Amino acid sequence: MxxxxxxxxxxxxxxxxxxxxxxxxxxxxxxxxxxxxxxxxxxxxxxxxxxxxxxxxxxxxxxxxxxxxxxxxxxxxxxxxxxxxxxxxxxxxxxxxxxxxxxxxxxxxxxxxxxxxxxxxxxxGVPALTAHRALSVAEDGPSRLGPGALDGKVVLAAGGAGAVGHAVIQLARWAGARVVATVSGPAKARLATAAGAHHVVNYREGDPAAGIRAIAPDGVDIVAEVALGANLALDLAVLRPRGTISAYANDGGKPVGLDTLRAMVLNARFQFLVLYTAGPQARAAAVEDVATALRDGALPxxxxxxxxxxxxxxxxxxxxxxxxxxxxxxxxxxxxxx
The missing domain is CATH 3.90.180.10 (Medium-chain alcohol dehydrogenases, catalytic domain)
Structure with missing residues (x-):
């Protein structure tokens, strides 16, 4: 062979x-x-x-x-x-x-x-199972995904035109969330919209925090984060109390500077994740739910x-x-x- x-x-x-x-x-x-x-x-x-x-x-x-x-x-x-x-x-x-x-x-x-x-x-594989993990670790959210599991929740998909961001949009929408995606330009905005994002915000223009807050005045429930060092200030500015930042990458490699007081006041949850060490139960749940979404036609x-x-x-x-x-x-x- x-x-x-x-x-x-x-x-x-x-x-x-x-x-x-x-x-x-x-x-x-x-x-x-x-x-x-x-x-x-x-x-x-x-x-x-x-x-x-x-x-x-x-x-x-x-x-x-x-x-x-x-x-x-x-x-x-x-x-x-x-x-x-x-x-x-x-x-x-x-x-x-x-x-x-x-x-x-x-x-x-x-x-x-x-x-x-x-x-x-x-x-x-990696994108969909990572997205599932990012969406299923919130303190006030579900540990499993399916239609209706994220009803009433707002999810922010950072880098919505990437492979994991794309899967975050699709799975979150399938589970009933309102989805906001951040992108760097019009071409990627079109991709995030095609993936199913309800709202798209260009983080390079104007005041992206104000733009996201206009969409979600009470704040975002879950942030699926691809570039924690670059985006943490924005994430904390739009996160609701007891919200979760699920960081699966730090694209760009910018050091992470944490405003600890802001995070404490928010009772923010930070979830760092990688599939290798997520544990067999979490992986098995992700595989089962992604397989269901696949059968539902939710992951084109x-x-x-x-x-x-x-x-x-x-x-x-x-x-x-x-x-x-x-x-x-x-x-x-x-x-x-x-």
């Missing part, structure tokens, strides 16, 4: 396009013929050494979609031939989705409805749905990583199968 591997950490040039034997699933595993592989920032961070592995050779990428073509001992053989979406494929393992075949624990391969294409399946992708798809063939996976590292707008996908 054709696969992408790296034997050392570093820049995109460490990735190699090689031939490898088709892997066999062990007990409790399934083998998936990968159709589309999704690329996330955590993939290039792992490749660069931010998340050290312990293997002589590894295939990258956590997310993907394809068809189960073999199962290991203890797995229902009726799953063979099933379309699936994959999450955390390369977490704690050397077998990611940047290959024609991959093997994963059976519970990391979820049914992909017939009406959902492989592009949707490969775009879920493509430019018309607010998430442009940026595609590369498998042998150009290094270019896909460069695109993600350089901040490509939309979801970067690698086409594995024709």
């Amino acid at each position: 054709k696969a992408i591997v790296h034997r050392e950490t570093g820049g995109p040039d460490v990735l190699r396009f090689v031939d490898r034997a088709v892997p066999e699933p062990a007990a409790g595993e399934v083998r998936v013929r990968v159709a589309v592989s999704g690329v996330n920032p955590t993939d290039w961070q792992a490749r660069s050494g931010a998340h050290p592995g312990r293997w002589d050779e590894a295939t990258p990428h956590l997310d993907g979609a394809g068809v189960i073509d073999a199962v290991g001992e203890g797995v229902d053989r009726n799953r063979i031939g099933s379309r699936v979406w994959l999450f955390m494929a390369a977490a704690g393992r050397p077998t990611g989705t940047a290959a024609e075949f991959t093997v994963v624990p059976a519970d990391r391969a979820l049914p992909l409805p017939d009406e959902a294409g492989f592009d949707i399946g490969a775009s879920l 992708v493509g430019e018309e749905h607010g998430l442009p798809l940026v595609r590369f063939p498998l042998d150009r996976t290094a270019d896909a990583h460069r695109a993600v590292e350089s901040g490509a707008v939309g979801k970067v996908l690698v086409d594995v199968a024709p």
Whole structure:
């Protein structure tokens, strides 16, 4: 089979396009013929050494979609031939989705409805599960998502044109929230609106805090934050008492300067999150709720749905990583199968 591997950490040039034997699933595993592989920032961070592995050779990428073509001992053989979406494929393992075949624990391969294409399946994983975590940790909010779970709540999706921001908008709206997205310009405003945001605020123009307060006079219940250092002052200015700031990234790397008195007076909750250490119960709840939203048709992708798809063939996976590292707008996908 054709696969992408790296034997050392570093820049995109460490990735190699090689031939490898088709892997066999062990007990409790399934083998998936990968159709589309999704690329996330955590993939290039792992490749660069931010998340050290312990293997002589590894295939990258956590997310993907394809068809189960073999199962290991203890797995229902009726799953063979099933379309699936994959999450955390390369977490704690050397077998990611940047290959024609991959093997994963059976519970990391979820049914992909017939009406959902492989592009949707490969775009879920990290973005959707992260978005779920961001929306389900508020003191006064639900721990599970579903229609009506966020009725009466106001959610602020910082960076609403990004992959996680896009999933935050979609899941929050599916759960009944009123959604405000912040963006940096008109093109991204159009994407956030297409994703389903009720209101869009350009944080580079005028007084964004006043703009958000005009929409939500009592303040925002949950902020899903992608750039905490840059946006914390704005977040605290629009957060309601006992509101939650869920920080899943600090894009730009600006140091976080906290107005502790303001945060204390608000009884603000800060939730820092990453899927690896979220815990099995939180991940299982997220997977179940995202699967329900998927069946409900709440998670479409493509430019018309607010998430442009940026595609590369498998042998150009290094270019896909460069695109993600350089901040490509939309979801970067690698086409594995024709």
